[in-house]
Amino acid sequence: MLQVEDLHKSFDDFKAVDGVHLSVEKGQLVAVIGPNGAGKTTLFNLICGQLQPESGKILFNDDEIGRLPPFEICRKGIARSFQIANIFQRLSVFRNVQVSVLSQQRLSNKLFHPAAQLAVNETNHILESVGLLDKNADVAGSLSHGDKRILEIAIALGNEPELLILDEPTAGMSPDETATTMALIQRLAEKQGLTILFCEHDMEVVFGVAQSIMVMQQGRTIVQGDPQAVRENTEVQQAYLGDE
Template sequence: MSLLQVSHLSKAFGGVQALDDVSFELPAGQLLALIGPNGAGKSTCFNTINGQHKPDGGAVLLDGQDIAGLGPRRISRRGVGRTFQVSAAFHSMTVLENVQAALLSHHRKLGQLWRPAARYYRDEAMQLLQQVGMASQVERACGVLAYGDIKRVELAMALSSQPRLLLMDEPTAGMAAHERNELMALTRQLVSERGISVLFTEHSMDVVFAFADRIIVLARGRLIADGVAADIRRDAQVREVYFGSGSTFEDKPGEGEA
C-alpha cells in the first residue's frame, strides 16, 4: 500500500472547480512533483491534503487512514510535515532557536517559550541542523542568512516532527540555480536516509526533471498526466497545456512555469 493515496478529490470555490476528481498515489521513499500552469489547482490540492481546506468530496488516505477534513495540526500529528513558499522562520531568532521552537511545538511544550529556548532540545536541534548542513551557523539570526540557508533551516524545522510525508511548496522559489540543485540534492538524500515520501510543487522544470522520481500534472483542476520525466516530456497534452503548441520542454531552457 502507498503511504499517500488521494482518491477522487474535489474542491470548488463558488463557481470555480479548483479540483475535479483528482486521484494519485505516493509510495514511501519517493519524490513526487506536482506541476501545472497557473490556476491548475496545485495550491488547492496541497492545502486540501494538509488540512487548510476541507474537500467537497473524495478521500486523502495516509497509511490507509482518511485524513481529509482534519485540521493542519491534527494532520501534522499523524506524520505530515510541510515547508512553505514564504519563509516561516522567525528572523529575529537564531538558527538554533528556530529549530528548538519547532521541536517545542512537536513535543507540545510551546507554553515553555517564556523560558529561555536554549534550555530545550538543543542536542536534537543540533542533529537536525547537522543533517541539513547548517551546524556551523547555529548562533546566527535567521534574518541575516542567505535565502538558500533559510530554506535549509526551514527544512530542519519541518523534519523536527519526524514526518513520514513531507509537503514542500515551491521549495526553490527565489533561489539561484546552484542553490536549487543543492537543496533538492539534500532533500533526495534525506528521502533515501529516512525513507520518507515527498510531494513538492515547483516552477523550475530543470529541478522537476532532474530530481523527481515521478511527476503528476494538473490542468484546470484535473489530473492530465502521471509518469516519469521522460513520459511527461513527450506527453502531447502536457505540451499543449504549457505551450499551446507542439513545442517541447527542451525548446524552453531554464525555468518553466509550473
Template sequence: MLRVESLKKSFDGFLAVNGAVLNVSRGDVVAVIGPNGAGKTTLFNMITGQIPPTGGAIWFKEENIAGLAPHRICRKGISRSYQVVNIFNRLTLFENVQVAVLSRRRKTFNIFRPAKTMAVAETRQILDSVGLLEKAAMIAGALSHGDQKVLEIAIALGNRPELLILDEPTAGMSPEETAVTLRLMQRLSGELGLTILFCEHDMGMVFSIAHQIMVMQHGRTIIQAPPAEVRNNPQVREAYLGGADECSV
C-alpha cells in the first residue's frame, strides 16, 4: 500500500531524513522506532504532506504522492494523529468527529441545513467504535489526556482512511490508558481491517502489536523486519538499545 524510496529531508543543510526506506502492506500494523531525533516525525510529516521532501519518492497505491498538499493526501486515503493532541477543545466529542465526516463528504459549506442534523449516524458509529459514544456530548477539552488521544484517532477515522498513521499514540498515557489504546489499535486492525503505521517509544507495545518494525537512526533505515528479527539484530541493539545482549521486551 505504501512504499517510501530513498526519502530525504534537508533543513538548512542538515539531513533530518537521509535515504529512508519503508514498506507497508495492506492490512499490516507497522511500527517505526528509533532514538529521539532519528527522523520519525519528519518521515511522517513528509508522508502526510505537512512538509515536502528534498528527494526520494512516496508511493501510495502506486501513485507518487511526494509533495502533495495534506488535504489531497487525506482524500486519497491517509489520515493521522499527532504527538501533541490536535483537537477542537471547545467543541463536543460529537462535533469534533462530525467536522471530519462532513469534510470528507465535502459538506462543510452547506448553509441551508443545520450541521447538527448531518452525518449523525456515522459520527455516532465512529465514537462507538473507539469507546467514546457515552461521552459524545462532553466538551473535548474536559477529557483526560488518554481520552483526548483516543478522540484524535476517532477524528482521523472520520476521513475513512485506508492507512492510519499514529505519531506516538500512547505518549503521556498511564499504563491503563496505554492498554486501552493498544486494544483499540488491535481492534481497528483486526475487525476493521485498517492498515496502521505508527511510531512509539513503548517497546512492549511495539513488539506486542507490530507485524513489521522499521528502525531509524540519523535519518536512515537500519532494518525493516518482523519483531523477532529486529529483536536479535546486532546493529539495532547497538544503535537503539545501548548494545544490550538482548531486547528486554
C-alpha cells in the first residue's frame, strides 16, 4: 500500500531524513521506532505532504504522492494524528468527530445549520469504536491527556482513511493510558481491518503489537522486519545498547 524509497530531507545543512526505506502492506500494523531526533516526525510530514522530499519516492497504491499537498494526500486515503493533539478544545467530543465526518462527506458548509443532525450515526459509531461514546457531550478541552489523544484518532477515523498514521500516539501518557491506547490501535487494525503506521521512541511499547517494525537512527533506516528479526539485528542492538 505504501512504499517509501531512499527518501531524503534536510533542514539547511542538517539531514533529518537521510535514506529512509519503508514498506507498509494492506492490513498491517507497522511501527517506526527510533530515539528522539531520529527523523520519525519528519518522515510522517513527508508522507502526509506537510513537507516535500528533496529526493526519493513515496508511493501510495502505486501513485507517487511525494509532492502533493496535504489535502490531496488526505483525499487519496491517508489520515494522520500529530505528536501534539490537534483538536477543537471548546467544541464537544461529538462535534469534533462530526466535523471530520462531514468534511469527508463534503457537507461541512452545513455544519452551522441550527439543527446539525447530520452524520450522527457515523459519528457515534466512531466514538463507540474508540471508547469515547460516554463522553460525547464533554467539552474536548476538559478531557484527560490520554482521552484527547484518543479523540484525535477518532477525528482521523472520520476521514475514512485506508491508511491511518499516528505520531507517537502514547506520548505523555501514563502506563495505564498507554496500554489502553495500544489495545485500541491493535483492535482498529485487527477488527476493522485498518492499515496503521505509527511511530514510537519506546521499544517496549511496540514489540507486542506491531507486525512489522522499521528502526530509524539519525535519519536512516537501519532495518525493517518482523519483531523477532528486529530484536536479533546486531545493528539495532548496538544502537539501543549504545543509548543506555
